Amino acid sequence: MSDFLQKIEQVEQEARGRIAGAGGLEALEALRLEYLGRKGKITRVLHSLGSVSAGERPALGKRANQVKEAVSGLLDRRRGEMEQARLRDELSRHKVDVTLPGERPWSGSIHPLNQTLARINEVFFSMGFALAVGPEVEDDFHNFDALNTPADHPARDEHDTFYLEGGLLLRSHTSPVQVRYMQNNPPPVRIIAPGRVFRRDTSDASHSPVFHQVEGLYVDEHVAFGDLKYTLEQFARLMFGDEVRVRFRPSFFPFTEPSAEVDCLCVFCKGSGCSVCGQSGWIELLGCGMVHPNVFEAVGYDPERWTGFAFGMGIDRICMLLNDINDIRLLLESDVEFLSQF
Numbered sequence: 001m002s003d004f005l006q007k008i009e010q011v012e013q014e015a016r017g018r019i020a021g022a023g024g025l026e027a028l029e030a031l032r033l034e035y036l037g038r039k040g041k042i043t044r045v046l047h048s049l050g051s052v053s054a055g056e057r058p059a060l061g062k063r064a065n066q067v068k069e070a071v072s073g074l075l076d077r078r079r080g081e082m083e084q085a086r087l088r089d090e091l092s093r094h095k096v097d098v099t100l101p102g103e104r105p106w107s108g109s110i111h112p113l114n115q116t117l118a119r120i121n122e123v124f125f126s127m128g129f130a131l132a133v134g135p136e137v138e139d140d141f142h143n144f145d146a147l148n149t150p151a152d153h154p155a156r157d158e159h160d161t162f163y164l165e166g167g168l169l170l171r172s173h174t175s176p177v178q179v180r181y182m183q184n185n186p187p188p189v190r191i192i193a194p195g196r197v198f199r200r201d202t203s204d205a206s207h208s209p210v211f212h213q214v215e216g217l218y219v220d221e222h223v224a225f226g227d228l229k230y231t232l233e234q235f236a237r238l239m240f241g242d243e244v245r246v247r248f249r250p251s252f253f254p255f256t257e258p259s260a261e262v263d264c265l266c267v268f269c270k271g272s273g274c275s276v277c278g279q280s281g282w283i284e285l286l287g288c289g290m291v292h293p294n295v296f297e298a299v300g301y302d303p304e305r306w307t308g309f310a311f312g313m314g315i316d317r318i319c320m321l322l323n324d325i326n327d328i329r330l331l332l333e334s335d336v337e338f339l340s341q342f
Ligand code: DAH
Pocket: 172, 173, 174, 175, 215, 216, 253, 255, 256, 286, 287, 288, 289, 309, 310, 311, 312, 313
């Protein structure tokens, strides 16, 4: 046997033995360098091919390459086995049962009040109303005086309104946004203004010191009560469905003349009378009316030329109706258990 052949067989044997006995991935990598690296033992044998006779060279070269492939393959196989073993070991140490259902990530949802507001917005946007906002801390002028509500009006009673220092107050309704909008924009006007309002009410199932309203204001030339009626009937239909029945009832608000309240036939008892509608068969939805000329005067609109209607509705009340919720306090206490139903 030629020296070359002997050498290559010997290197192969040795490599097989050492690979089989390698204790870890690092040892294996060291072996790869030792045998197959640039100055590795097998590499060196291959380089020495030049010194064998030309006749033997093809056969010996072939054999040497087989050895190189075999050792390389062995190294790869051992590496694979070691990695598998390490994974198995880790899995068993952490006792992971991969067949158990995973933990779902917490996912929030939109608060029912905001869902309701989004629907109200959508209905009025579809009729061409735009969004307006105003501050929650107001003054007497915007919350009352400009809305034709003089100082001796019962709504200004300290028992109803939260007064702050410096003559400021927490707005008791969203109607001051009407005033601020008209002060800053010339007619025509077509806005809705949703937001939080505050009253010194003791909370119970239907009262909360904090609740939410959507104000609406439409001003143009020749606006008639029929426009108001059509708009609000259309709103009720889009909000509650075609089968909804609404009625307009004469009422009083200082900032509208004439004024009305709009009720819808109780969605729970269909008018026969139940505890939700207080046996009346009707549920109050909103207040509305034709904008009082004194309000136009207060904001600098010419009451001889401009006409309009306004309305204000409680978002909490509508949300409760739509979702069959019987206590307003549930909406404002951040009870995740309750909210996760929506
Ligand atoms: N601001 C009234 C309230 O809080 C609701 C209201 C009634 C608003 C009539 C209006 C309106 O714009 O025209 O009770």
